[in-house]
Amino acid sequence: MLNEALGVELEPSLLELAFTHRSFAYESASKETNERLEFLGDSVLGLIVTEELYKRYPDLDESRLSPLRSGVVNMRALADIARTLELGQYIRLGKGEEVTNGRDKNSLLADALEALIGAIYLQCGFEKCTEIVRRLISSTMDSAVARGAGLDGKTALQELAASLGKGAPEYVVTEQGPDHDKDFTATAMVAGNAVAVGTGKSKREAEQVAARIAYETLKTELPEQ
Incomplete structure (x- = not known):
């Protein structure tokens, strides 16, 4: 056996x-x-x-x-x-x-x-x-x-999106403010749809925030075990 x-x-x-x-x-x-x-x-x-x-x-x-x-x-x-x-x-x-x-x-x-x-x-x-x-x-x-154990937000979202058949997430980032004090805003795009928005003092931080919010939003689409 x-x-x-x-x-x-x-x-x-x-x-x-x-x-x-x-x-x-x-x-x-x-x-x-x-x-x-x-x-x-x-x-x-x-x-x-x-x-x-x-x-x-x-x-x-x-x-x-x-x-x-x-x-x-x-x-x-x-x-x-x-x-x-x-x-x-x-x-x-x-x-x-x-x-x-x-x-x-x-x-x-x-x-x-x-x-x-x-x-x-x-x-x-x-x-x-x-x-x-x-x-x-x-x-x-x-x-x-x-x-999302042990993973950063962007990687967790990438794996989740793949498991849902939605392809790789993309991020649209804008910035504002003077060079010494910029604010960044990132929009997490999944399958062409804007899923979440995150802000931060760097591009990476803004993307991570957006990814974590998008992850929490999309994980509700996972089939129940």
Whole structure:
């Protein structure tokens, strides 16, 4: 069932290792746990997500990409993905973790998912692993964008407009006042329509204000989940 969800046939021994928590290994006197696979998977996942963000948001600098990555790759987000795959049922736990509902702990689920990614990478290579991970994180990424998490106003509006099939937003900017004290007014245009107006002491500030207002206006057009 898990292999079908992933779209690959993973070796049983590799899957078993990916789901062997240290509490199980300790009680069974086994030396192998999923911690090394988790370490590998964490790095692979980080690279894939970072590359995806780098390509998806070419206008964002590192200071804006970093919090967005954190919004996608964090314990709670990874645990939620693990729950969609029902990984809890596969984790091999010691009795102590078992009786304290370890199968539904965010930390254990996130670790198991990272270990699983490590296993996929080892067996299938980076290209196939990237394909699978992108599919797994797709809804998490989209949810972050829908909330505008980690993104500046213009990028959030651009993603929202694209998702609504309205094309890329444009901005019409006017200025007034002396050179040392100018005021800027930006109108956010989406699909040829003036959606919002923002003002600021710089062109960028005015565009950002207009974009944020337009984002709040247009997000009501998103279909209800």
